[in-house]
Amino acid sequence: MGWTIPKTWVDDEYITDSMLNVHIRDNMNYLKTEVDKHSVAVQADVTGSRAYTTVYTNGSFIRVAAITTKYGGADSYVDNQFFADTNTPPSTQVGRCMFTGANQECTTTIIIPPEYNYRVTKYNSPTISAWVEWDLMGAEGTPTAGTWTTPKLWKPREMVTHTMMNTDVRDNLLCLKGLEDKHADWEYVSPGTSYNTVYQNTSGKIRFCFICAEYATTTSGIACYCAANDNPTTLVAKMIMTGLFMRNTIMFIIPNGYYYKFVNTQTPTVYVFKYVDIL
Amino acid sequence: MGWTAPRTWVDEEFVDETLMNTHIKDNQAYLKSSVETHKTVTRTNATASRAIDGTVYQNTSGKYRYCTITCYADTAQVEGINIYCDADNPPTTLIAAYLGIALYQNKVVPFFVPPGYYYKVDYNAATPGWGLWFEYDLF
Numbered sequence: 001m002g003w004t005i006p007k008t009w010v011d012d013e014y015i016t017d018s019m020l021n022v023h024i025r026d027n028m029n030y031l032k033t034e035v036d037k038h039s040v041a042v043q044a045d046v047t048g049s050r051a052y053t054t055v056y057t058n059g060s061f062i063r064v065a066a067i068t069t070k071y072g073g074a075d076s077y078v079d080n081q082f083f084a085d086t087n088t089p090p091s092t093q094v095g096r097c098m099f100t101g102a103n104q105e106c107t108t109t110i111i112i113p114p115e116y117n118y119r120v121t122k123y124n125s126p127t128i129s130a131w132v133e134w135d136l137m138g139a140e141g142t143p144t145a146g147t148w149t150t151p152k153l154w155k156p157r158e159m160v161t162h163t164m165m166n167t168d169v170r171d172n173l174l175c176l177k178g179l180e181d182k183h184a185d186w187e188y189v190s191p192g193t194s195y196n197t198v199y200q201n202t203s204g205k206i207r208f209c210f211i212c213a214e215y216a217t218t219t220s221g222i223a224c225y226c227a228a229n230d231n232p233t234t235l236v237a238k239m240i241m242t243g244l245f246m247r248n249t250i251m252f253i254i255p256n257g258y259y260y261k262f263v264n265t266q267t268p269t270v271y272v273f274k275y276v277d278i279l
Numbered sequence: 280m281g282w283t284a285p286r287t288w289v290d291e292e293f294v295d296e297t298l299m300n301t302h303i304k305d306n307q308a309y310l311k312s313s314v315e316t317h318k319t320v321t322r323t324n325a326t327a328s329r330a331i332d333g334t335v336y337q338n339t340s341g342k343y344r345y346c347t348i349t350c351y352a353d354t355a356q357v358e359g360i361n362i363y364c365d366a367d368n369p370p371t372t373l374i375a376a377y378l379g380i381a382l383y384q385n386k387v388v389p390f391f392v393p394p395g396y397y398y399k400v401d402y403n404a405a406t407p408g409w410g411l412w413f414e415y416d417l418f
Binding site: 006008079095099137165166244272 | 284286289295296299300303304305306308310318324343345351357359373374375377380383387388393410411418
């Protein structure tokens, strides 16, 4: 059931069961469903269905796109440019990833507002090695319990008791307010993390993961995998560095309940490994 | 309309329009507005108003801020940025970095600024070229 603009109640009116069901029960259920969506990030590996130059259009949700591009070394250099806005094709450049050294790879993560168009253009011959998207709040969430009580179905001519009003109205409003307030909580974490170990996001929130690493003594990097099963094989972000002092930062999202792991090429120096759990 | 702590109802009381409107209608409207706000994102091209010189900025949006800076080594072989963010002014916690080792190797550096937090971007080795600084205020 959808949302109905809450009625303005007036004195001396006869309150029917229909009014209570539409304006209290249905609206409460709607709000609870929407609040439960907030911690949801729907992950899609769209690597096989995305291509350079093609214009894509986001739907009604906030979309995070992590696009990993690679330079094989056939050209003197390669360039990837990222655009997003409401134009067709989009003309606002929001990022750029250029390689001048062979066998490098890096993820560029951009945010695409609802209804925006977006595309990636290239110069010379880079390739897309991974393209993963997360739609935030894009699906039904797992119902959070808290103090929530399924709103009652009001009946004609029944006597409304204070218990009904306290349980179905007061307590449920407080539950919704509490869940809303909880979405403002966040936690910045600097975990100790090992390569090739599978972790799970059990925070109940969306996890934004940031890694900043530097080239080791030879070609080195980190690949990040994330999936719903406990053997994640979906590549979601990667950096491969081939030169002394080279340092990059990548970001990807780990939906609530998802598994993730990091695989290293050689052992780059990790300067920052942080995640923040939000919503 | 703001939030009013929902009243505790008692039996045999006279429920008037003020009670119903304040404690049910207005509170529902408040929650609806809050829920809708979470679905929005405000994108700002902050390139012209930001600097890579250690200037301290603060996220006063009340929202989560996701930022991306595109930068590159433009005059020397080794140039880059360090990004610091925390609750202190000036911030000292390194949260992201880029260091280029060859000219014009553009990269997007992402970082995250919680509500109320301070952030600054300083150069590493030498000031790199940069051209795109976008900020997305989320939820």
